[in-house]
Amino acid sequence: MREDLARAREEMASEALARARCLEQIGTKVAHELKNPLTAVKALVQLGVRNPSEAPSHERLQVVEKEVARIQEILAGYLSFTRPLQEVRPERTELRPLVADALLALSARADQASVQLSSQGDATVEADPRRIKEAILNLVANAIEATPPGGEVVVEVRSLGDHAEIAVRDKGRGMPAETVKRLGTPFFSTREEGTGLGVVLARSVVAQHGGSLRYDSEPGRGTTATVTLPARPPSRCRDAARAAR
Numbered sequence: 473m474r475e476d477l478a479r480a481r482e483e484m485a486s487e488a489l490a491r492a493r494c495l496e497q498i499g500t501k502v503a504h505e506l507k508n509p510l511t512a513v514k515a516l517v518q519l520g521v522r523n524p525s526e527a528p529s530h531e532r533l534q535v536v537e538k539e540v541a542r543i544q545e546i547l548a549g550y551l552s553f554t555r556p557l558q559e560v561r562p563e564r565t566e567l568r569p570l571v572a573d574a575l576l577a578l579s580a581r582a583d584q585a586s587v588q589l590s591s592q593g594d595a596t597v598e599a600d601p602r603r604i605k606e607a608i609l610n611l612v613a614n615a616i617e618a619t620p621p622g623g624e625v626v627v628e629v630r631s632l633g634d635h636a637e638i639a640v641r642d643k644g645r646g647m648p649a650e651t652v653k654r655l656g657t658p659f660f661s662t663r664e665e666g667t668g669l670g671v672v673l674a675r676s677v678v679a680q681h682g683g684s685l686r687y688d689s690e691p692g693r694g695t696t697a698t699v700t701l702p703a704r705p706p707s708r709c710r711d712a713a714r715a716a717r
């Protein structure tokens with residue numbers, strides 16, 4: 473039973489890693505091919521918006537400008553998780569202050585949604601603090617979005633010997649099994665304003681550290697997203713980090 477679990481966890485981690493690698497390639501390609509033409513389109517649209525003789529089209533041009541900005545945002549989202557492995561720079565990282573920082577960054581959003589944020593526990597791992605914080609931010613943001621006013625989101629950190637766990641719990645709307653299955657597919661979102669990149673980013677960051685991201689969810693009862701991180705990342709990451717210094 474234990475071996476089965478360990479094997480399943482390993483399979484999930486290597487699957488996530490393969491997916492992350494594939495996304496890295498797509499992301500880099502998309503970025504290179506779309507960034508420059510988009511900048512040109514944006515500059516031309518902005519010229520049009522400023523040109524009085526194009527006044528009748530101003531409103532429409534502004535819509536185009538907004539949409540171009542949105543595409544750029546999506547690209548930036550991709551680029552932020554397509555950095556090569558070298559850019560994972562593991563260092564001794566205390567998770568408690570890192571989680572506190574992430575919660576602080578989301579406090580205005582939580583206040584607006586009347587959702588209370590709290591955290592407990594601590595663990596120290598070798599990880600890239602900036603990237604792990606990015607992952608936690610995305611998971612907590614999702615938990616806030618799923619929680620009705622008056623609810624709470626709790627982040628629990630645990631040290632379990634050779635690995636650490638960060639569990640983000642909400643008692644919000646939860647997800648049916650089909651949604652859980654589709655989590656981590658680029659651009660899968662059930663929110664009108666969502667880009668569907670949050671979980672992809674989180675999963676890719678965690679996989680780059682040799683860890684995994686697991687979801688337990690039940691419609692109407694809530695969701696727990698659990699990040700498992702090895703206390704020390706695989707030597708591949710450490711070597712790459714050393715080489716990059």
Ligand SMILES: Nc1ncnc2c1ncn2[C@@H]1O[C@H](COP(=O)(O)OP(=O)(O)OP(=O)(O)O)[C@@H](O)[C@H]1O
Nearest residue numbers: 614615618646661662663666667668669670671695
């Ligand atoms: N804690 C959660 N509770 C309920 N549904 C969730 C939770 N986390 C993720 N989801 C579902 O998974 C989908 C994908 O999440 P993801 O973070 O990848 O994208 P998003 O939040 O829609 O957009 P964004 O890219 O802006 O984060 C969400 O639209 C939502 O349906």
Ligand SMILES: [Mg+2]
Nearest residue numbers: 613614670671
């Ligand atoms: Mg999200």
